[in-house]
Amino acid sequence: MNSIEAKVFWFTGLSGAGKTTIATNIGSTFKENYNYTFNLLDGDILRVGLCGDLGFSVEDRKENIRRVAEVAKLFLNRNISSLCTFISPTNEIRDLAKAIIGEKNFVEIYINTPLTICENRDTKGLYKKVRAGEIKNFTGIDAVYESPISPDYILNCYDNTVQDSLDEINSFIALKLKLPVNGDQ
Numbered sequence: 001m002n003s004i005e006a007k008v009f010w011f012t013g014l015s016g017a018g019k020t021t022i023a024t025n026i027g028s029t030f031k032e033n034y035n036y037t038f039n040l041l042d043g044d045i046l047r048v049g050l051c052g053d054l055g056f057s058v059e060d061r062k063e064n065i066r067r068v069a070e071v072a073k074l075f076l077n078r079n080i081s082s083l084c085t086f087i088s089p090t091n092e093i094r095d096l097a098k099a100i101i102g103e104k105n106f107v108e109i110y111i112n113t114p115l116t117i118c119e120n121r122d123t124k125g126l127y128k129k130v131r132a133g134e135i136k137n138f139t140g141i142d143a144v145y146e147s148p149i150s151p152d153y154i155l156n157c158y159d160n161t162v163q164d165s166l167d168e169i170n171s172f173i174a175l176k177l178k179l180p181v182n183g184d185q
């Protein structure tokens, strides 16, 4: 069921905030409930291949996001929605993505999880390495993270379960795609 108008859902937030977990679950839920297929563009995966030549300087972060936004736009042109999970730390960088994709189709979702919680989770062991001085320029520690100024949605992912967050965000995504909210066909 891909005849509806596609969108790009852009998830921003700190490392460990929950972006990948949420987006992956949205992907499987929408496939199951609506037979709707998303393209999933994830920061960790893209940095291995397409953006494998880039580091974490301000310029490289910008180029990373530029490439990803261009890819999302190619899918959008084929009417395929994307779930993009990138720290995308500054308003400037997210505005770049929005400009490439087009304001009308760009949906910004702020995964709002405080640094202390992300660091306690430390799902990828990165915060430990940062504190040991093995990683520099890490967002939220020694590189800036600017919270979005007026995101389309703020999802708090710290004092609730993953399922709670999903129940909340799935309805929002369904509404944006003009799909029936509870999966009723």
Ligand code: ADP
Pocket: 013, 014, 015, 016, 017, 018, 019, 020, 021, 022, 085, 121, 123, 156, 157, 158, 159, 160, 161, 162, 163, 165
């Ligand atoms: P990111 O993609 O933002 O770096 P991940 O999705 O890789 O973050 O990791 C987030 C971790 O936080 C996962 O282990 C997930 O199970 C956990 N978590 C706990 N509560 C939540 C929640 N409410 N929403 C999303 N993730 C949560």
